[in-house]
Amino acid sequence: MAVREDADQLVRSTDSQHPANLICELCRKFYTLGWVTGTGGGTSIRHNDHIFIAPSGVQKELMQPTDMFVMDYNNRQYLRKPTTLKPSACTPLFLAAFDRGAGCCIHTHSQWAVLVTLLVERDFGTKACFEIERIEQIKGIPKGRGKAGNLGYHDSLRIPIIENTAHEEDLTESLEKAMEAHPDTYAVLVRRHGIYVWGDSVQKAKTQCESLDYIFQLAVEMKRLGLP
Amino acid sequence: MAVREDADQLVRSTDSQHPANLICELCRKFYTLGWVTGTGGGTSIRHNDHIFIAPSGVQKELMQPTDMFVMDYNNRQYLRKPTTLKPSACTPLFLAAFDRGAGCCIHTHSQWAVLVTLLVERDFGTKACFEIERIEQIKGIPKGRGKAGNLGYHDSLRIPIIENTAHEEDLTESLEKAMEAHPDTYAVLVRRHGIYVWGDSVQKAKTQCESLDYIFQLAVEMKRLGLP
Amino acid sequence: MAVREDADQLVRSTDSQHPANLICELCRKFYTLGWVTGTGGGTSIRHNDHIFIAPSGVQKELMQPTDMFVMDYNNRQYLRKPTTLKPSACTPLFLAAFDRGAGCCIHTHSQWAVLVTLLVERDFGTKACFEIERIEQIKGIPKGRGKAGNLGYHDSLRIPIIENTAHEEDLTESLEKAMEAHPDTYAVLVRRHGIYVWGDSVQKAKTQCESLDYIFQLAVEMKRLGLP
Amino acid sequence: MAVREDADQLVRSTDSQHPANLICELCRKFYTLGWVTGTGGGTSIRHNDHIFIAPSGVQKELMQPTDMFVMDYNNRQYLRKPTTLKPSACTPLFLAAFDRGAGCCIHTHSQWAVLVTLLVERDFGTKACFEIERIEQIKGIPKGRGKAGNLGYHDSLRIPIIENTAHEEDLTESLEKAMEAHPDTYAVLVRRHGIYVWGDSVQKAKTQCESLDYIFQLAVEMKRLGLP
Known part of the structure; x- marks a missing residue:
């Protein structure tokens, strides 16, 4: 399956409740709480069959919706993969939570x-x-x-x-x-x-x-x- | 007495000093102080015969005026009850304070x-x-x-x-x-x-x-x- | 000497460096630092012969320029006295600092x-x-x-x-x-x-x-x- | 070599990623983290052959791009020197980091x-x-x-x-x-x-x-x- 690297419509939305927007908002909040210092921590949301995941190694308080990785929950293939960013090493751990019914999983270095x-x-x-x-x-x-x-x-x-x-x-x-x-x-x-x-x-x-x-x-x- | 679930005029106001607006502003402040972490804590204002109460189980820093419950102080009936939200379990405690002359009562988990x-x-x-x-x-x-x-x-x-x-x-x-x-x-x-x-x-x-x-x-x- | 209670021109200015604006900005900052919790603390600026003083008993982070008291440094008379507010009990202490050459005096409850x-x-x-x-x-x-x-x-x-x-x-x-x-x-x-x-x-x-x-x-x- | 005191084009840019803008944004962040209390600390960015340096003795959270000093990395001469400000005493220490390949150096009083x-x-x-x-x-x-x-x-x-x-x-x-x-x-x-x-x-x-x-x-x- 081809990864659509430019699948921007998956992460662009004017709805503040869209997963790509929510992850950015959450991470800004987590930064001020000291939970994602440096580039630590991560956040992922499952929305129907789409998994939205914050990238690895970025300043979490500055993330933009277009920085998000999107994975197909069923076949675990990326639907969107920003070319300049690395996928989160937490991804299999987030998936373990989603397999147990979670809708969102948060990893902090609190x-x-x-x-x-x-x-x-x-x-x-x-x-x-x-x-x-x-x-x-x-x-x-x-x-x-x-x-x-x-x-x-x-x-x-x-x-x-x-x-x-x-x-x-x-x-x-x-x-x-x-x-x-x-x-x-x-x-x-x-x-x-x-x-x-x-x-x-x-x-x-x-x-x-x-x-x-x-x-x-x-x-x-x-x-x-x-x-x- | 019928509860007017759509009694929005009770909580919609452009006046920043309106109780429904004040409760939202206070709760945002309390969130940054660590007083209402999670969905903890609560706030209620008495304005004449109306009691304005923040709902239970919500993110206090994101509350909107339309999330407010409004109770008639005299007969303890709800004048406004958002259908998707739960009334605060603190309500009888807030009323105890109002019965002793209070105009506002704050509950924190500090x-x-x-x-x-x-x-x-x-x-x-x-x-x-x-x-x-x-x-x-x-x-x-x-x-x-x-x-x-x-x-x-x-x-x-x-x-x-x-x-x-x-x-x-x-x-x-x-x-x-x-x-x-x-x-x-x-x-x-x-x-x-x-x-x-x-x-x-x-x-x-x-x-x-x-x-x-x-x-x-x-x-x-x-x-x-x-x-x- | 008559106190001009409406001497608003003394505190209204679009210049962010005007003393009445600076006191408000400082107090908002001090509030987030925990220095003026409740209604504690105070701030005063001497600008030429005018002493600008934050009022007593107010929420320091919400102060407005029009809340300021203004005193004539030479005769210690108020040039502006908001009718609904109390002058700060710190005033003689601020004056003691101004008498020793200070341009600004800050009192905190740190x-x-x-x-x-x-x-x-x-x-x-x-x-x-x-x-x-x-x-x-x-x-x-x-x-x-x-x-x-x-x-x-x-x-x-x-x-x-x-x-x-x-x-x-x-x-x-x-x-x-x-x-x-x-x-x-x-x-x-x-x-x-x-x-x-x-x-x-x-x-x-x-x-x-x-x-x-x-x-x-x-x-x-x-x-x-x-x-x- | 003459110092161009008015070399404003070096620090004026609408690009948020311009070094003069980045230093201001970083210092505001560092202020809230308690790293540059008072006028302590400093920050410098090397961009090609230009070294951008925050001035000494200023409130770091209020700095403006036009407050920046700019030095030529090769000859260590100032290309821009705000007349009312003092260059940072950290400058030789920042240069030591740049000589070892750094692109940015941060000094805090954490x-x-x-x-x-x-x-x-x-x-x-x-x-x-x-x-x-x-x-x-x-x-x-x-x-x-x-x-x-x-x-x-x-x-x-x-x-x-x-x-x-x-x-x-x-x-x-x-x-x-x-x-x-x-x-x-x-x-x-x-x-x-x-x-x-x-x-x-x-x-x-x-x-x-x-x-x-x-x-x-x-x-x-x-x-x-x-x-x-």
């Missing part, structure tokens, strides 16, 4: 996420999940795929942690294993690296990512203050 | 507020208030309803803390009890959750909320540095 | 300033100044009134600290004493309150205020990390 | 950079480099001049630290020595002062500067939490 992976390792070893309960913001996270509603205040939030690898794409297998071992999770932490968060929709992925980051920051601050 | 509730519990037990004195910013908080002027530098600022519950609306009873036990307070902290702050006007609620957050942050930083 | 006053008190007692040396940013502070150039890297920066009082205007006497005892200083810290910083021009007052805040933050972070 | 120089000194002495490994963001830094690709997750990132001097220009010799001793580095830390970061292009210098700052912040936070 320092709070990195710090909790280090704190959990030190205190509970490399096999442990991040686990927290009795914090109101937990209610921002859904119970799990196919389950109605969000976690309650007395529920325990568990986020699996996988070990980092030399190459981003090599995380795919352990990410998928973590997804299978924790079928209710909407996020996987990567030690010394960051986090992958996904959701049924763009709004859900984004707000869940924010809620988790809030919880990680609070957990780090509690540790610092010697709070249990 | 991490500084959450951290002080944890520090107070650890150091003084679950019955204790947050209490601080001799910090200039205390002068940003009024003495109490019906009392002229603000607290002085040598006054003690006391904010009651209530325990969190599984459902937001179940906080109403303990919030009302705290309001009765502390008739001069303009705020109630909720353990592991956040804070409710109200004021005579929108400006007062907002600036009191800022002053309190400043004080909570300072109190946490002082603890960290081992300052008394 | 938490870093408050924290260093507490750290100095704990470690060196209530008589001690804040003192630091061998930090590059010290070079952002001038040597003193009538002296050419800025402090060098090997110079010691000393900022006097005065005790807070119940009423802002009662700080005037001790501020003036600190100015006399430290004739080279361009700033006075107020314990548990904040700081007054002035400079020959608006640009100098603003950049010196930023440099000092940077230095205070660094000093607090060094303390936290156990650095000398 | 507090995280300053803090790591102090932590390294305390823990390993004045001869030690900053060194870190196994943090994903290391992959944002190239392997070295003339080497293909970026550092890997298992590589060690080393940034030399030089001692501060009384005058910025006196850093040139030790900066050049550090560049020779560490031919692969794209940055040199200056104790108690900040950092110089350069890159092949504007984008690379900026994103490498962000990645390093992220890494320094993480290193400080890890120290605070007692993490190794």
Whole structure:
């Protein structure tokens, strides 16, 4: 199948809710939150059979809709491939989330996420999940795929942690294993690296990512203050 | 009484001081302050007999005036109810503040507020208030309803803390009890959750909320540095 | 002398460098820096014989040029007094700075300033100044009134600290004493309150205020990390 | 050679990618990141044989293209010299980076950079480099001049630290020595002062500067939490 390198109609739209526009808007927001410092992190949206993916190695706050890669979800072929840009190494990880029903997947290098992976390792070893309960913001996270509603205040939030690898794409297998071992999770932490968060929709992925980051920051601050 | 779902004239105005516009502007500001991360927090304004309330479960920084719920203060019936949105679970708590004369009530998930509730519990037990004195910013908080002027530098600022519950609306009873036990307070902290702050006007609620957050942050930083 | 309450020509100008416009722009910036939280802090500019002063008790990030008070420097009478606003309690302190040649004076409630006053008190007692040396940013502070150039890297920066009082205007006497005892200083810290910083021009007052805040933050972070 | 003081055509362009426009945009961004507080820091771009340099002693977030100095790279003479501004004392340091192939050089007073120089000194002495490994963001830094690709997750990132001097220009010799001793580095830390970061292009210098700052912040936070 020929890749249409000039398939601009896939990413040009005056609708602010078009995936190519949304990814740019999200990444500008994530930049100010310190989640995509340098050229780190990435974002992908599935819209019907089209996967929109931010390119690798670019300044995320300056991205334009025409920088987007577009892939056919069914055959995993690129429908649009900007010639001067590199596709994201996160692509197989985003696809793993879409295969489990996600509509959007966000990858950040949030320092709070990195710090909790280090704190959990030190205190509970490399096999442990991040686990927290009795914090109101937990209610921002859904119970799990196919389950109605969000976690309650007395529920325990568990986020699996996988070990980092030399190459981003090599995380795919352990990410998928973590997804299978924790079928209710909407996020996987990567030690010394960051986090992958996904959701049924763009709004859900984004707000869940924010809620988790809030919880990680609070957990780090509690540790610092010697709070249990 | 029939709910007018299309009662758009209640929320459409070119006046930036219209409650529906003010709530959107405040929430954008609160988002950048980290107070309404995810879809957390909420804001409500009473204008004569109309209560304007931000909906539940939305991205607070993207809210539009047409997302607002409007309630009749006297009979507690909705005058406007956007069909695709859920009313805020904070509504009975906002009403409790309006019943005590407030013109605006703000609910945030500020991490500084959450951290002080944890520090107070650890150091003084679950019955204790947050209490601080001799910090200039205390002068940003009024003495109490019906009392002229603000607290002085040598006054003690006391904010009651209530325990969190599984459902937001179940906080109403303990919030009302705290309001009765502390008739001069303009705020109630909720353990592991956040804070409710109200004021005579929108400006007062907002600036009191800022002053309190400043004080909570300072109190946490002082603890960290081992300052008394 | 009659106060011209409608003396709008004193504050209306399309020139972005007009004092009434500059105060508004500065205060918006200071708000995002957390220096004028709530309605705290204040700013004043002397332009020839006119003193422009931000009002008391307003949201500093929303101020408009028409909110400004204007005073005649020579006879200390108001030339413009917005009827619905209160003059700033900082006015006599600003005047003390203008009497020593300042062109602009800034008062903030910066938490870093408050924290260093507490750290100095704990470690060196209530008589001690804040003192630091061998930090590059010290070079952002001038040597003193009538002296050419800025402090060098090997110079010691000393900022006097005065005790807070119940009423802002009662700080005037001790501020003036600190100015006399430290004739080279361009700033006075107020314990548990904040700081007054002035400079020959608006640009100098603003950049010196930023440099000092940077230095205070660094000093607090060094303390936290156990650095000398 | 005569300096053309009015050589405005060198800095006036409607192209947002023109060096004079880029420096202004970068400095506004750096201001919000706290890297160029007061009038600290600086930025320079080499474009063919022209060196564009931000002036000394100005508010970096307010700079205009017409504030730029322009130097001929070959003979080191100014082609444009704004009469009311002072050339940057960082100029010889920027030139040292350009002599090693850089297209852009950024100097910041980042507090995280300053803090790591102090932590390294305390823990390993004045001869030690900053060194870190196994943090994903290391992959944002190239392997070295003339080497293909970026550092890997298992590589060690080393940034030399030089001692501060009384005058910025006196850093040139030790900066050049550090560049020779560490031919692969794209940055040199200056104790108690900040950092110089350069890159092949504007984008690379900026994103490498962000990645390093992220890494320094993480290193400080890890120290605070007692993490190794």
